[in-house]
Amino acid sequence: MLSGLNEKQREAATHLDSHLRIIAGAGSGKTRVLTYRMVYLIKEIGINPSSILAITFTNKAANEMRYRMEQLLDTPSSALLCTIHSFCVRVLRRHIRVLDFPTNFSIMDDDDQKALLKKIYKRLHIDSKMISYSSSLRYISSNKFANISIEKAKDNAGEFAGEKMKADIYAEYCDYQKEQFLLDFDDLLIKTVLIFKEYPEVLAYWQRIYNYIHVDEFQDVSKIEYSLIKLLTGENNILCVVGDPDQTIYSFRGADVSFIIQMDEDYDHLKTIYLNQNYRSSKFILDGANSVIANNKFRLEKDLFTKGDPGKKIIHYYADNEQLEGEYVIEKIDEIIANVDGINYRDFAILYRANYLSRTLEQAFINAKIPYRIFGGLKFFSRKEIKDAISYLQLVVRPHDLAFERIINTPGRGIGAKTLEKIAVVASNYQISLYETCCFYLNEIALSKKVKIEIVQLIEAIEKAKQSTKLLPDMFIELMNDVGYMEMLTLDQEETRIQNIKELQNSMANFLETNIDENTLDNYLQEIALYSSADDEEQGQFVSLMTIHMSKGLEFPYVFVIGLSENIFPSIRSLEEGNAGLEEERRLAYVAFTRAMNQLFLLDSNGYSFVSGGPKLTSRFIDEIDEGVVEHVGKKNRYKTSNYINPIKITKEELIGDNTISDWNKGELVYHEAFGKGVILSVSNDTLQIAFSMPYGIKTLLSNHKSLRKA
Numbered sequence: 001m002l003s004g005l006n007e008k009q010r011e012a013a014t015h016l017d018s019h020l021r022i023i024a025g026a027g028s029g030k031t032r033v034l035t036y037r038m039v040y041l042i043k044e045i046g047i048n049p050s051s052i053l054a055i056t057f058t059n060k061a062a063n064e065m066r067y068r069m070e071q072l073l074d075t076p077s078s079a080l081l082c083t084i085h086s087f088c089v090r091v092l093r094r095h096i097r098v099l100d101f102p103t104n105f106s107i108m109d110d111d112d113q114k115a116l117l118k119k120i121y122k123r124l125h126i127d128s129k130m131i132s133y134s135s136s137l138r139y140i141s142s143n144k145f146a147n148i149s150i151e152k153a154k155d156n157a158g159e160f161a162g163e164k165m166k167a168d169i170y171a172e173y174c175d176y177q178k179e180q181f182l183l184d185f186d187d188l189l190i191k192t193v194l195i196f197k198e199y200p201e202v203l204a205y206w207q208r209i210y211n212y213i214h215v216d217e218f219q220d221v222s223k224i225e226y227s228l229i230k231l232l233t234g235e236n237n238i239l240c241v242v243g244d245p246d247q248t249i250y251s252f253r254g255a256d257v258s259f260i261i262q263m264d265e266d267y268d269h270l271k272t273i274y275l276n277q278n279y280r281s282s283k284f285i286l287d288g289a290n291s292v293i294a295n296n297k298f299r300l301e302k303d304l305f306t307k308g309d310p311g312k313k314i315i316h317y318y319a320d321n322e323q324l325e326g327e328y329v330i331e332k333i334d335e336i337i338a339n340v341d342g343i344n345y346r347d348f349a350i351l352y353r354a355n356y357l358s359r360t361l362e363q364a365f366i367n368a369k370i371p372y373r374i375f376g377g378l379k380f381f382s383r384k385e386i387k388d389a390i391s392y393l394q395l396v397v398r399p400h401d402l403a404f405e406r407i408i409n410t411p412g413r414g415i416g417a418k419t420l421e422k423i424a425v426v427a428s429n430y431q432i433s434l435y436e437t438c439c440f441y442l443n444e445i446a447l448s449k450k451v452k453i454e455i456v457q458l459i460e461a462i463e464k465a466k467q468s469t470k471l472l473p474d475m476f477i478e479l480m481n482d483v484g485y486m487e488m489l490t491l492d493q494e495e496t497r498i499q500n501i502k503e504l505q506n507s508m509a510n511f512l513e514t515n516i517d518e519n520t521l522d523n524y525l526q527e528i529a530l531y532s533s534a535d536d537e538e539q540g541q542f543v544s545l546m547t548i549h550m551s552k553g554l555e556f557p558y559v560f561v562i563g564l565s566e567n568i569f570p571s572i573r574s575l576e577e578g579n580a581g582l583e584e585e586r587r588l589a590y591v592a593f594t595r596a597m598n599q600l601f602l603l604d605s606n607g608y609s610f611v612s613g614g615p616k617l618t619s620r621f622i623d624e625i626d627e628g629v630v631e632h633v634g635k636k637n638r639y640k641t642s643n644y645i646n647p648i649k650i651t652k653e654e655l656i657g658d659n660t661i662s663d664w665n666k667g668e669l670v671y672h673e674a675f676g677k678g679v680i681l682s683v684s685n686d687t688l689q690i691a692f693s694m695p696y697g698i699k700t701l702l703s704n705h706k707s708l709r710k711a
Contacts (some may be wrong), residue, residue: 043073245261383501
């Protein structure tokens with residue numbers, strides 16, 4: 001039965017003498033091992049299938065494992081294979097009465113939660129433009145997991161209006177749940193752990209049922225999930241966990257890599273088996289991934305290997321700009337399809353650190369008429385914040401009713417359907433647009449003083465943008481600030497949407513560079529309209545575009561990882577978190593690299609990023625790849641990342657250099673490696689204030705920095 005397993009896989013499948021931790025590297029067959037282990041228990045040891053539990057983190061994984069088991073057993077099995085939330089539902093259906101809650105409770109999904117918040121917002125007269133639904137749900141979830149009562153939440157809010165509103169929403173949400181017998185996904189975990197802790201007889205009941213407990217993707221468990229599994233594992237239970245600490249990339253969801261790394265501290269009898277043999281990727285790809293992840297200190301050391309073909313070297317392509325980065329991807333896809341038999345668009349994946357990075361590739365694919373699909377998100381120009389921003393820009397060009405209706409209450413200005421109706425009546429009388437009506441006939445509309453003030457401020461911001469002499473990217477971001485849109489996203493902690501807005505600003509800067517003679521806002525809107533209205537053909541063949549987080553568990557013959565620039569990948573936010581943040585970014589790189597089967601391409605480009613707020617510099621992860629497995633092509637970057645930063649801690653000494661120049665003068669022309677030509681505005685001790693051409697603007701730089709010289 002076990003003849004299809006390698007030596008380490010067989011050892012993991014048959015070890016029953018103690019708790020077992022299987023450290024399964026990418027592509028090492030972990031699902032296969034877990035499946036064979038459960039079949040071995042049933043077929044060879046004679047364990048009752050109904051005493052076997054396997055916890056997975058998706059229903060898809062549970063179904064796949066169940067199918068494999070049935071194929072090996074030639075019959076359906078009574079072993080329980082389910083997600084951790086499904087297991088909690090089983091417990092609660094039987095025992096939730098001990099918490100004075102009925103067993104016929106209903107479970108709320110994401111749509112149910114949003115629908116409930118809409119009711120609460122309406123009742124409390126709260127505008128979702130002031131406090132987003134996602135912001136409220138984060139607040140509710142954090143309070144629940146911290147065991148903060150409604151009363152305590154209201155005390156914590158103090159006199160801060162926004163926090164008081166959130167506390168009121170929290171109170172209404174919890175009260176409605178009790179009245180309607182509703183539980184959300186957080187409650188399923190929280191209440192199960194509470195019952196296990198407070199009612200030992202209930203815990204003992206479930207410990208007796210499931211003697212053999214298996215947990216897949218153990219590197220992704222959160223604190224409460226770890227507590228539940230530890231409670232369930234009694235003296236007479238055998239726990240087997242499978243995971244890879246090097247693939248812990250979900251800390252933002254609560255995953256904590258320390259649980260799998262330090263598991264031996266909580267379990268006295270624990271055996272660890274490493275599955276290092278990879279069946280997915282070529283040797284060059286594995287060696288590159290191994291060399292990067294080896295720089296992490298908090299990990300269980302292992303090196304993936306393969307007995308397969310060495311394959312082709314990793315290609316690192318450094319482009320002169322983002323457009324050339326996209327063109328290179330298309331060129332390589334066309335070249336591979338033309339020269340490798342049996343390869344089509346579905347064999348290619350483009351991976352990136354954040355959703356906004358898809359924009360350049362999307363435009364390149366549309367221009368080249370290559371079909372593509374965005375996984376786990378909308379296409380760039382279809383995202384809500386991008387449509388909102390474009391609507392504001394359309395009003396700067398011409399009075400557009402659809403654009404006006406979209407943004408009049410975004411951010412929230414207390415303007416609802418009735419107010420719009422009143423404006424529309426006057427607009428109809430004068431046969432002019434809604435925007436023009438507000439400009440010239442606002443006093444004729446029966447509106448409150450507060451609403452009129454809000455509309456006047458909006459008009460002033462748009463008219464200011466119309467008269468602006470600033471370049472398009474600067475005018476745009478100033479407009480977004482003036483109308484309160486950036487403040488709204490910041491208050492709601494919508495980091496991804498903020499990044500998308502700044503990437504739209506990037507697209508404007510690129511537009512100015514490539515359209516010197518026709519660089520008006522009107523022309524820009526016409527150009528992006530062609531992208532946003534392009535046919536959305538997703539049938540048949542297509543290239544897959546997705547974030548690295550979305551790609552976990554997937555594999556593709558050819559993988560392109562784009563945007564490998566410092567402060568983008570690794571992200572600036574993660575770097576601000578210190579070494580823990582950097583190590584998670586490095587694990588993310590490891591996951592990205594090991595999605596590739598035949599060949600891996602790593603890309604970055606020269607230029608300026610409005611998202612990171614500085615010039616782009618090749619990611620340190622490129623430097624960390626062993627030189628023997630990577631080939632550098634394209635424009636050569638003058639400086640390595642290590643010339644600028646220390647992978648662990650940035651110091652002033654490492655940021656500066658010695659360009660041997662000390663006689664800088666005001667008005668002197670200079671050249672900067674990333675910013676290009678500029679003129680010195682002022683000299684102050686060891687710093688220079690320099691004006692560069694757009695999109696860079698005025699920068700304050702260290703006078704002896706390596707990248708600076710006289711023009």
